[in-house]
Amino acid sequence: MKHKIYLYLFIFVSLIALYQFVSTNNMVKAKNTKIESQEEKLSQLEDSIQKLHIKVLDNQYFSLENNDDALAYYDHLNLKDPSLYISDKLLETNESKGDNPLIPYEGMENDFKINKINILNHKWILADFSDGKYWGEVLIKYELKDDLGVDFSLMDHLLYTRSN
Structure with missing residues (x-):
């Protein structure tokens, strides 16, 4: 009987560990996807800022x-x-x-x-x-x-x- 309890406990702990591993892996993938999309947006914003800076400099030429x-x-x-x-x-x-x-x-x-x-x-x-x-x-x-x-x-x- 004691042997079966340890077996069930081992299986239960293994399932919890597997769930934690899969859950953490999915969370890391989601965060990486979000970081990549934010980096894309940041790149687009930097391009926009650079274009606006050039436009401001052009507008300030006659000033x-x-x-x-x-x-x-x-x-x-x-x-x-x-x-x-x-x-x-x-x-x-x-x-x-x-x-x-x-x-x-x-x-x-x-x-x-x-x-x-x-x-x-x-x-x-x-x-x-x-x-x-x-x-x-x-x-x-x-x-x-x-x-x-x-x-x-x-x-x-x-x-x-x-x-x-």
């Missing part, structure tokens, strides 16, 4: 912040961030009552005001304007003077037409 030659014009003024200073001065033109004086159109829904600004270099600004419903863009020539005054003059403009 005062990244143009050392244009920034050299402002070295003597001791401005920490000339782009921010010029943007602020341009946005101050929005504070006048009515339409912005640099926009040659009358607002149809509200007053036309400048929204977004891209300072291209030490002479030109590209800006977006809108009245809430209609919008357009202006190309502005500017001059930052030694007394930190800024003169703006309109070079060209366009107003987008709505197509309904």
